[in-house]
Amino acid sequence: MILAANGIRRIEKGPKLVDSVIEQMRRMIDESVWKEGDKIASENQLAADFNVSRIVVREALQNLRAMNLIVTRQGLGSFVCNPNNFANNFEEINKLEISEDDFQSLSELRLCVEKRAAFLSVELATDDDLREVRNALQSMQDNIGDLDKFTSADFMFHMSIVEAGHSKFLSKVYQGCRNEIYFALREMNRVPESHTFAITSHTRIYNALVARDYNETSKIYKDTFEFNRARYKKLFRN
Structure with a gap:
């Protein structure tokens, strides 16, 4: 097999092409080359990268979905997922x-x-503002496993970023929806092992704010919200 520039090994023609693609995709997930929440390339791109047909790629992705290693949402794409989010048939009973x-x-x-x-915030946040964001993130880390305390810290993380923008009316809008936002966050945080991903994504947001990098901050927000829509699709109440 030939190593492509993006780290994928191009597969030589032969039997069991699907198994070879699945094996490599699983390895990349297991070794965190593809991390939880990462958006996977399109079928066309994967077919080119692996040197196989789209039919092979499609079958490989179907197998990964069955293992809860990826989730797919029409219009959004496929994302690497933590299979433990669905442990103990969570989507069926909770x-x-x-x-x-x-x-x-x-x-x-x-x-x-x-x-x-x-x-x-990228333009206006003071050191004190960023300290409040960091303190909320630390509180999340300190309360992993405690649903209510973790969710309270989660809300304060986002509220601190809104307040760091120093816009009175943005803060009023967010505070006005406090109960609804808290409820949604708490529901998401009920999912098994969701706290770990929340810490990871929030740390990335904090680091981007400290670096005054709005493009990266915006990308993280967009990617995270799309991933959440995809991974929770089986869990929503009808």
């Missing part, structure tokens, strides 16, 4: 107490407010 429509509507509001606040 539906989230929020509908997909409500989750999507609230996500749209949050994206509007939080991305704009992040843009302002």
Whole structure:
């Protein structure tokens, strides 16, 4: 097999092409080359990278979905997923107490407010503002496993970023939806092993803010919200 520039080994023609693609994809996930929340390339790109047909790639992705190693959402794409999110048949016995429509509507509001606040924070956040964001992140880390305390810290992380933008009305809008946002965060945080990914994504947001890098901050927000829509699709209340 030939190593492509992106780290994927191009597969030579032969029997069991699907098994070879699955094996390599699983290895990349196991070794965190593809990390939880990462968006996977399109079928066309993967076919070119692996030197196989789209039919082979499609079958390989179907197998990974069956293992809960990836989740796919039409219009959004496929993302690397933590299979433990679905441990103990969580999606069958513990539906989230929020509908997909409500989750999507609230996500749209949050994206509007939080991305704009992040843009302002990159320009206006003081050292004290960033310290508040860091303290909320530390509180999340300290309370992994405690649903209510973790969720309170999670909300304060986002609220601190909004306040760091120093926009009175953005803060009022966010505070006005506090109960709804807290409820949605708590439902997401009920999912097994979701706290680890939350810490990882929030750390990336904090680091991008400290670096005053709005483009990276905006990308993390967009990617995370899309990943959440994809991975929770089986868990939403009807």
